[in-house]
Amino acid sequence: MKVWGLLFLCLLQFSCSSQVTEKINGVSFVASREKVQQEHIDPVVAVNANYAAVMPFGFIRSLSAPSVVFNTERQWFGETRTGAKQYAQKLQQNGIKVMVKPQIWVWRGEFTGKIAMENEADWQTLEKTYLDFILTYAEMAEEVKASLFCIGTELEQFVKQRPQFWDDLITKVKERYSGKLTYAANWDEYTRTPFWEQLDYIGVDAYFPLSESKNPSKVEMSAAWQKWKVQLQDIANHTNKPILFTEFGYRSMDFTAKKPWLVDRNQMEVNLKAQAEATQVIFDEFWKEAWFAGGFVWKWFIHHKRSGGAGDNRFTPQNKPAETVIKKFYGDYK
Template sequence: MIFRFLCFASLCFMLSCSATVERPEKINGVSYVASRDSIDQQHIDPVVHLGANYAAIMPFGFVKELEHPEITFNSDRQWFGETEKGVKQYVEILHRNQIKVMLKPQIWVWRGEFTGFIKMAHEADWKLLENSYSDFILAYARVAQEVNVEIFCIGTELENFIDERPSYWKQLIVEVKKIFKGKLTYAANWNEYERTPFWDDLDYIGIDAYFPIDSKQSPTLEDTKKGWQKHKSEMKNYSVKHSKPILFTEFGYRSIDFAGRAPWTVDRVDKQVNLEAQAILTQALFEEFWHQDWFAGGFVWKWFHKHDAAGGKDDNRFTPQNKPAEEVIRTFYKKYDL
């Protein structure tokens, strides 16, 4: 009798525990593109409907060329959403809708040249760049603290700058921490993160996840998932090594043929629109990562404020808006909500 009672009590305990198991918690984010003007509730409702619980807000600083050491930012010539005033307005309305924020200041090189190639020719120019970049990042660290954003990203795809000046970056993180008290990350390019030297000083290992995973014109879900295995194993081991979760500071695919072959490609090309490829690649990424306990979540690239006018069946760019990939994202975001 005692044995049967203990068995029954044990069964009840297990059933009680299973009934109260919480859903996995992930950062389900969008990379919210700055606009010319302020935004209002109609521009946030589609983000809420997507099931997103985070948005990356991206003010920009501009440099004239890869060897130019000075950064221009928060100027009257910039779009509203790229400035300090715009950041504050965006964050206020997002927070009002219970959407958390990663503030992610970024550099734009004239003509869209890759920021990872920024490199000075002389020591004096390196010093100028360091001073200018500190002004840029610390200004937005103060904004981040003022409006209580949850995550601050100290840079995006600046591999040459980091390779050449690692001690500067270590000190920059010290200065940022004096100002901002939330979580910190850096957005490393997909082939950069393993040599980034300061992950132990941050809260997340941030990766812009444009890994080449499938070379077919129209990939299958099975082949795409296989293409992730090597990268996934390496990221898991790296996460364990540093005792830090992996965060995809950007992820996404174009709705275009061969979208998984070189996902970082941003050129305006006339390749065939392929909505199915984008949806399959997006689904594979979610199925491979969103249930992993070492994986924090990510921010889909990219989301425009005028939802009804964005994306669509004839668009071969990155946004998933008004495409099958949007429904894929919605399904997983609502399954793995914070």
């Protein structure tokens, strides 16, 4: 009987290993030109966040250009190694855990998921420079004892066409960084990402389309989430890894749930209520799930007082009703 009891406990532990008890209530902490001061961290504490994503950047000239340029004097302070480290340490001094999430920016803002080289020589150059980029920040993440490290963001074609590189990259990151790992897959990419078994979280940038309505109701958005939830839970169960929304959020504008990934500077009418309600729905639908780890609101600027506001139709929830929703939920759901 003792043997059977021990076996049962082991099986129970295995079946529950992907379940999460403490949620990641995060903000995506946007890099700036300057050092972070305490006044920049206070609003993050005030919104009851327990995590922040620190995002240094590398740059590529075009979708087929092979070289990742990073950590240069021409970049903003927060986009560099020194800046990202200072940001992380200041956040940690305030009890905020950190995910280091190095990201690529393609000139003119072209979608990183389409980065693909035209010949083998260029692929090898991309691999070498991207490896240098990621290992630089993996080592920095280890220096500050960051709780999470993200090995890439929305790089579907790179992942699809060079799978061995990514297996090798993960091995090399683990040699330098001892914390938890994830990758930020786009909402329409994560089901095809091949290396989840090697990471700790299934990272998803959660810009799932929910409604064609100009002003969608909470009931409508909740119903639309159900098909996406089934897919997310299925992959969590299959891999025995929790889902982490490496980015989530909505524009404060009409049709906010139609194409939530839109980053263009359109003149769509400001709709603060739609942003707040879409944010509430995503909390209500996911944070109660044992297979869900939490997420990082996109996005949070360091100059809180002059960010967002009633006339802004962009992603940030700052100084909008959505900020109140986040503050209450993060405060209640620790």
